[in-house]
Amino acid sequence: MKNKITKAIFPVAGLGTRFLPATKSIPKEIMSLVDRPLIQYAIDEARAAGIKEFIFVTSRGKAALEDYFDHAPQLEAELKKKGKDDLLEEIKNTNMDSGAIAYIRQHKPLGLGHAVWCARRLIGNEPFAVILPDDIIAAEKPCLQQMVEAFAENPGNMVAAMEVPPERASAYGILDVKEDHGSLVSIKGMVEKPKTGEEPSNLAVIGRYLLTPQILKNLNLKQTGAGGEIQLTDAIAHEITENRPVYGYRFRGQRYDCGSKSGYLQATVSFALSRPELRDDLLGFLREVVNVEQAAQ
Ligand code: UTP
Numbered sequence: 001m002k003n004k005i006t007k008a009i010f011p012v013a014g015l016g017t018r019f020l021p022a023t024k025s026i027p028k029e030i031m032s033l034v035d036r037p038l039i040q041y042a043i044d045e046a047r048a049a050g051i052k053e054f055i056f057v058t059s060r061g062k063a064a065l066e067d068y069f070d071h072a073p074q075l076e077a078e079l080k081k082k083g084k085d086d087l088l089e090e091i092k093n094t095n096m097d098s099g100a101i102a103y104i105r106q107h108k109p110l111g112l113g114h115a116v117w118c119a120r121r122l123i124g125n126e127p128f129a130v131i132l133p134d135d136i137i138a139a140e141k142p143c144l145q146q147m148v149e150a151f152a153e154n155p156g157n158m159v160a161a162m163e164v165p166p167e168r169a170s171a172y173g174i175l176d177v178k179e180d181h182g183s184l185v186s187i188k189g190m191v192e193k194p195k196t197g198e199e200p201s202n203l204a205v206i207g208r209y210l211l212t213p214q215i216l217k218n219l220n221l222k223q224t225g226a227g228g229e230i231q232l233t234d235a236i237a238h239e240i241t242e243n244r245p246v247y248g249y250r251f252r253g254q255r256y257d258c259g260s261k262s263g264y265l266q267a268t269v270s271f272a273l274s275r276p277e278l279r280d281d282l283l284g285f286l287r288e289v290v291n292v293e294q295a296a297q
Contacts, residue, residue: 003155005148005210007122008051008129010042011115013059013106018260027062028259029133033271034278038258039065040094042133049144051129054101055122057115066103069096111229116211117219125213127155130232132207132259136267138274139253143208147249150184151210156245157236160208161185162255170196172204173233175248185248190237192226203248205233206255214239 016023019031029039046054058065072091079088106118116130129144137143143160151158161175176189177200191200209232218235225231240246256270257263269286272278 003127003152004050005127005129005151006051007053007055007126008046008131008144009055009057009116009119009123010039010131010133011057011106011112012039012062012065012133013057013109013115013118015059015109016259019264025061027065029062030064030068031258031264033136033258033264033267034275037068038133038136039068041136042131044093045137045142045144046129046131048142049129049148051144052100053122054096055119056101056103057106057118058103059106059109068094069101071095111224111227111231113219113225113230113232113235114222116232117216117222117230120216120219123213123216127151127210127212130207130209130211134257134259135207136256136258137206137208137251137253138256138270139251141252143251143253143255146251146253147208147210150247150249154184154245154247155212156247157212157215157239158210158247158249159190159205159236160251161203161248162206162251163202164204166199166202167196169199169202169204170194172206173231174199174201175203175205176200177203177248183250183252185250187246187248188240190233190240190246192231192233203250205248208251209236211236212239212244214244 012027012029016028019028030037043054076088076091102122104118106115131144147158147160164172170193173190173192174194175185175187177185178188179186185203189200215235218238222230223234225234236246256267258267272282
């Protein structure tokens with residue numbers, strides 16, 4: 001098995017029901033933070049981590065996503081004619097080299113584990129990354145790059161981990177910690193969506209994974225778990241029972257759950273505030289809103 005990670009799976013076949021009716025016709029991943037779709041942040045993070053092959057697991061209604069990564073000759077010609085070089089440069093970042101991107105269909109939304117399994121033939125016998133584009137992570141060093149560097153020192157399955165308050169734990173997969181080494185944590189179990197009070201730690205799994213090809217073999221068993229879905233965390237937890245290493249990685253950065261309305265709005269405000277051309281206007285507006293809200297209380 002080679003040790004360098006050059007392939008990433010982007011599971012984008014979910015129904016995105018929390019954003020209905022918008023997601024009736026727009027894939028969730030095309031929704032934008034300021035002016036860039038969620039998927040562009042995920043691609044940029046993958047590129048920074050050395051990913052060369054991008055595998056999308058899609059479903060019906062995701063055509064806009066495929067178009068997004070295509071060349072747009074007419075638009076590019078028009079921008080060139082008008083001398084809009086900065087926009088041309090932005091557009092170039094969205095283009096993918098021929099052969100660098102692949103689309104696989106998940107015919108039924110049977111769960112994240114199943115979505116990853118759908119890409120098994122494109123992965124073969126090498127470690128790979130999984131990125132959930134609705135988890136957006138603002139970080140000085142991109143999260144996946146931090147993980148790839150940790151993986152080079154400690155090869156083994158690795159999940160991004162984030163501390164959550166106990167009352168939020170039931171929304172996540174939670175790690176059962178064996179040894180805590182600071183940023184790297186070795187784990188002895190994982191529980192998907194534990195009942196409140198039964199969470200084994202405060203460390204939640206979020207949407208970045210580095211996985212060994214054995215995970216795909218575990219997913220071959222197609223066992224269903226929480227919510228009747230084929231869970232990726234179950235396939236990873238199985239490795240622990242076989243005494244193969246599984247790590248949690250406490251990344252440095254701020255994660256936004258853009259799969260939820262509240263997280264998406266918070267990310268929008270935060271990313272807008274980090275743009276110098278928008279910051280002053282937006283700050284002024286936010287102050288006004290807060291004043292009005294406080295006065296009304
Ligand atoms: P979510 O749990 O956020 O589900 O999936 P969802 O369908 O996207 O959104 P809601 O809950 O209905 O609003 C987490 C990730 O796993 C992918 C999703 O596309 C998302 O990136 N996924 C989930 C699949 O690709 N296939 C599945 O069967 C389930």
